[in-house]
Amino acid sequence: MIHDRCRTTLAAALLLGLAATPLAAQDSQFGISGLGTPGRFESVRARATGGAFAAFDPLSSLVDATLGWADHLTITSGGATSYRAIEFPDKSTWVRATRFPVLGVSGPVGHGIIVGGGFGTYLDKSFNISTRDTVTIRGVPEPVTDRYVSDGAVSDLRLAAAARITSRVFAGVGVHLLTGSVRVRAGRDFQDSSYVDTFEASELTYDGFGASASVVALPASSLRLAAFVRSDSRLRARENSTELARNDLPITLGAGLQWQPAAATTFAASIVSQSWGNAGTNAYNTVNWSAGAELGRGAPLRLGVRGGHLPFGPGGRAPSEFGVAGGTGFRFSEGRGVIDLSLEHLSRTGVGLRERVWTLLVGVTVRP
């Protein structure tokens, strides 16, 4: 019976993993003016706490050292459906997108070393935009509809290892291969059939490299401290093997604090700084913070808040972001399977644009 439950859980996880193939959706309109929308290296559980628990969550790929307490083979995947309201001063609309930003595998390999890997979205570059305008051609005003479609993302393929250095210190390192492609298409439809609709398509490929290191210290039984650094080299964009651009990628510095005053009560907070400001035009350095709590056992209540800035946006000012999140999780099959649920609301404000995003996340974790 136990095996049957495991199979059911594993099939559900594989189903989610297979469906994850078509990466799509632009998480934010602000990202169009830059390299894209950076992904979050957070599991569904960590998202439910506003990201505060990501620095101490082995299922998240933010801090390699947390792999140190993943003492079993663990497979995790997550999916998210977003409903995003986009509000310009004179009009608004909403879009829906579904994506699967995280897939991870980790487990011990002996000698106290835990190895983990997987992929996550590093930069989401999917969007679909239609604009209507009237242009004067041959002296006659002609209504036109322009369409811009970009479908793809830069993924972060991660391989990391962690070990317990001392009884109170875990350390981890990781390497990151940034790779991906984006199919882009731009076209113009003319309302006047005398003109032939036009479109042009291409495929851009991206590559880059990164490395990360982190430590997690346990100065007291109820206290955990994390510090992490990640350096990504550059993102190279090519079209038909011809290099189009190189953009510097950020150095990420971060720290986190987790306090567990009682067995069923945990609080955490973290802060992350990223030097996106060198990544091109309309790019800014960012500092993001988060704080959250997990209360209860079995089906715990998770709450969190987050704030900070987005790295890309027009107008000479980084868009700000504030969000609240909540969620819970269910264990079954004697703890071999975990379903995490999270609901997140984000509010982003930039020059001439405001976004409100509701995101429902579902995560599946299997420990066979």
Next chain:
Amino acid sequence: MTPLLRRLAVLGVVAAAAVLACTEDLTAPGRCDQYCPPEKIVVYDTILDSAITRDSAYGRPIGYVSVPEAPVMLVESLPGRISRAIFRFNRAPFLRRATSSTDTTTGPLLQPDSVFVAMRIVRREAKASNLTVHLYRLPLSIDSTTTFSDPAVSDSFAGPPLRSVNLDTLLAQATRYDSVIAHDTIHLDTLTGDRLTRDSLNGEVQYLLIFKLDSLAVPFDTTDSGRVALGVRVTADSFASLALSASEQINGQAPALHWFNRFDSLGTIVGYRQPPVSPAGGGGFDGFVFTPDPAPLDTNLLVGGLPAARSLLRVNLPRAIRDSTQIVRATLILVASDSVRGVPSDSFVLFVHPAAVDLGAKSSILRDPFLAPDSAVIHVGFTDTVRIEITNILRRWQADTSLPRSLVLHQGPDFPFEGVTLAEVRFFSSRAALRRPTLRLTYVPRLTFAP
């Protein structure tokens, strides 16, 4: 929550997530001043004055369709243009027949009781009033070399006609069913026996005109094997013009001659109806003669008329536009050098085809069911500039660089539509510096996608 309910709830959530994974709906509002990709679609519009080069007209004196091969016989009496149909029927199928069913002895066929001459009018000028068709007997010597001024023909047309039929008058007659010749409902002239049927089944209204003659008008001359040559002239208050179906018209109906002979069958005079004869093949012939003679080629471009002329235009498309842009509209601009003469029904369609092979006058037209030819309607009396959209052709050239960049201008899409009217249009060629053909292009340069 019981374990079973919890399990069901979990599986429900997973299933819902899997279903949601298959949907996506992304359309953001347009604010491309700030929140759109940096790629901008820019439309350029330019007039290429010297893009049309080495243009020539072909088709005179030998046309792509010449008069003897024309699918119609044009009959017109217009100011400055006169045209008459002439045709010679084949010999009669039978000159003698057996005197009885039990005897192989044959006797000669006698002069007919009546002779019916049928001809299909495929086009008539709707504005013509009192349009009258005159039928003449012509000498058997007519053939494809006969001209309007040939004395044998001109003398015949100068004499009295065998019969004259006013179409409007005949159409005003009561209708009845004709089971002898037309096998259709006819308007019958009860005095002469002439009849007319109106046929609109093929879309355009056509008429079948049948003359009833006798042996005095059309004698059964056995020395000429029963051959007969006839001619047709039209008159009207104005716009005297019609077109008769010729034997070259596919699925057409050439003139037909029906002999209703008599025969002495062992002392009893009986009637004998011969199979109809036509001018097609053998010793037959049909065509028309007209004056003045077709104008020869000059430095201008010529399309249409008879003999049917075509023009060939070479297009020198700048490489930067051909290779690195998307053409969204291309317009060929032709300036008429002379007005189109004729009657309103002479209006025709001017087609532009890409050439499959550029061999000058013998260039073949690219036949591609996925590439519809571009066209413009040329009306009689037209003196304005002609603009023809050739966007599809230029985009095809961009896709297939092996094609010659040559355009063929001709009348009608294909046979039998080419060579059905004497109307022709002339355009200034590239030799006319100020009124030469030009090409107006609207295009979008290639985008460079921002990484």
